[in-house]
Amino acid sequence: xxxxxxxxxxxxxxxxxxxxxxxxxxDSTVGLGGHARAILEAGATxxxxxxxxxxxxxxxxxxxxxxxxxxxxxxxxxxxxxxxxAARGIDGIDGVLADLGVSSMQFDAPGxxxxxxxxxxxxxxxxxxxxxxxxxxxGDVDESDLADVIYRYGEERFSRRIxxxxxxxxxxxxxxTTTQLADIVRRALPRKGYQRIDPAxxxxxxxxxxxxRELDGLDLFLLAAARLLRRGARFAVITxxxxxxxxxxxxxxxxxxxxxxVRLLTKKPxxxxxxxxxRNPRARSAKLRAIxxxx
Numbered sequence: 001x002x003x004x005x006x007x008x009x010x011x012x013x014x015x016x017x018x019x020x021x022x023x024x025x026x027d028s029t030v031g032l033g034g035h036a037r038a039i040l041e042a043g044a045t046x047x048x049x050x051x052x053x054x055x056x057x058x059x060x061x062x063x064x065x066x067x068x069x070x071x072x073x074x075x076x077x078x079x080x081x082x083x084x085x086a087a088r089g090i091d092g093i094d095g096v097l098a099d100l101g102v103s104s105m106q107f108d109a110p111g112x113x114x115x116x117x118x119x120x121x122x123x124x125x126x127x128x129x130x131x132x133x134x135x136x137x138x139g140d141v142d143e144s145d146l147a148d149v150i151y152r153y154g155e156e157r158f159s160r161r162i163x164x165x166x167x168x169x170x171x172x173x174x175x176x177t178t179t180q181l182a183d184i185v186r187r188a189l190p191r192k193g194y195q196r197i198d199p200a201x202x203x204x205x206x207x208x209x210x211x212x213r214e215l216d217g218l219d220l221f222l223l224a225a226a227r228l229l230r231r232g233a234r235f236a237v238i239t240x241x242x243x244x245x246x247x248x249x250x251x252x253x254x255x256x257x258x259x260x261x262v263r264l265l266t267k268k269p270x271x272x273x274x275x276x277x278x279r280n281p282r283a284r285s286a287k288l289r290a291i292x293x294x295x
Contacts, residue, residue, distance in 0.1 A: 007034030008283045009238055012270045013097060015235045016290040019044040023094025026085075026226070028078035031103045032057050033063030037194075040067045049073045056105060063235035069164035077127070079221045081134035085228065092230040098167060098221075101240035102126065102208060114208060116200050122175065124211045134211050138175050143167045153215070153243065154206030162188045162203055178204075180186070205241065215243060222251040226262060234265065236290040245269070248289050255291060265290040 007013075013035055019025055027036040030049030040047055047070060051057050057073050064071045076084050078098055085093070086168075106126065107114050113123035113134060124134040138146070147163035150156050160182040165177060165188035175181055182200040189199045209215060226235055239245040256263045269287035276283055 003108070003249075006280045006283075007031075007038065008280070008286045009270060009272060009276075009288045010035060012036055012043050012288050013236050013238065014038050016265055016270075016288070017095045017097060017234050018042075019095060021094065023230070024048070024090060024092075025095040026050070026081065026093055026097070026225075028081055028096060028098045029100065030060050030073065032105055033060035033098065035097055035099060036071070037063055037067075038058065039095070040070060040100045044095070045070065047071050048079055048084070048088075048090075048178055050076045052077045053103075053106065054127070055109070055130065056103065061221050080215050080294070081221065082224050082228065083084050090226070090234075091228075093209055093228050094233045096225050096229070096233075096235045097238075098225070098236070098273070099238045100214070100218075100244050113178055114204070116178045116198065116204060119177055119179035121280055122178055122181055122185065124208050126212050131211070134181075134207050136213060138166060138181075138207075139170065150206045152206070153209040154202035154204075154240075156202040156206065158189050159206075164188070181207075209243070215247065218244065218247045218265050219251045222248065225257070226255055226260065226291060227292070231293055231295055232234055234290055234292045237290050240285050240287075245287050245289075252289055252291050256290065260293075261295040265292050 003118045009281065014213045015030055015193040017039065019039045022043055022045045025039050025044040027047060027049045030036050030051045036049050037045055049060055049071060059074060061073055074084055102114055106112050110118060111120055113121055115190060118143045120137040122133065125131055143163050146166060147160045149161055151159035162185050165184050169175060169184050185200040185203045231233060239248055266289045271287055271291050
C-alpha cells in the first residue's frame with residue numbers, strides 16, 4: 001500500500017515558488033513527490049527531483065507518472081545540486097524547493113530505525129546504500145564526542161549522562177536496536193512526572209542528524225542554490241527544527257544584505273494554519289522561508 005503522505009505547507013510553497021511562470025524547477029528533497037506534483041500541476045515546464053532515499057524515489061516515480069516526460073528523478077543528496085545541474089548542462093533554474101528533515105515515510109516504514117515506537121535495527125540512514133548506521137557509529141564514538149553530538153543536535157541538557165550510560169552499556173552489550181537505545185536514554189535521565197515528549201526524543205533527533213550529516217554544509221547548499229537562480233526565480237526552504245531554521249534564517253539574511261541581488265520574501269517564516277495542523281499534527285514545527293533573485 002502506498003504510504004499516506006500530506007506535503008507540509010503545500011499551498012504556501014506553491015504560492016511562493018509561482019511555477020505558473022514555467023521553466024526548470026528543482027525539488028531538491030523530492031520525497032514521495034507531493035510537492036513536485038503540485039509544482040508540475042501549477043505549470044512548471046520541467047522538474048528535477050533529487051533524493052538520497054532510493055525507496056522514496058521509487059514512490060515519487062509512481063506519483064509523478066502523469067508528468068514522466070517532464071520529470072527526471074535523481075538519486076543524490078541535495079548538497080550535490082550544483083554537480084547534478086552541471087552534468088546536465090543546466091546553468092540556471094527558475095525555482096528550488098528544499099523540504100528538509102526526515103519524511104513521514106522514513107519514520108513510519110519498518111526497518112529504518114528512526115523511531116523508538118518499534119523495536120528494530122538501529123539504522124537511521126536516509127540513504128541506506130551508503131555510510132555507517134547509527135549502531136555502527138555508537139559502537140566506537142568517544143564519550144565526550146557523543147555527549148557533544150547529543151547536546152548540539154538534540155539540545156539535550158543531560159547529554160553527558162546519556163553518553164556515559166551508552167558507553168557503559170556497550171562495554172558488555174552492543175547497542176543494536178531502537179528499543180535498547182531508548183531504554184538506555186530513559187534510565188539515564190532523572191525521573192519526573194508527566195512529560196510532553198518521550199525522554200528519548202531529543203537523543204534520537206540528535207543521532208539522526210549526526211548519522212545523516214543534516215547540518216553539514218547546509219549553509220553552503222543554500223548559497224549555491226541561490227546563485228543558480230535566474231532573474232525572478234524563487235527558493236523556498238521548509239525546516240522542522242530550530243537548528244535547521246537558524247541556518248536558513250541567517251544564510252538568507254546574509255544573502256539579502258550582501259551583493260547577491262536577492263530579496264527576502266518571508267520577513268517572518270510561514271507556518272501551518274489550524275486546518276493543516278488538524279489534518280497533519282506532524283506539521284506543527286514546520287517553517288517556510290523564501291528568497292527571490294532580482295537580477
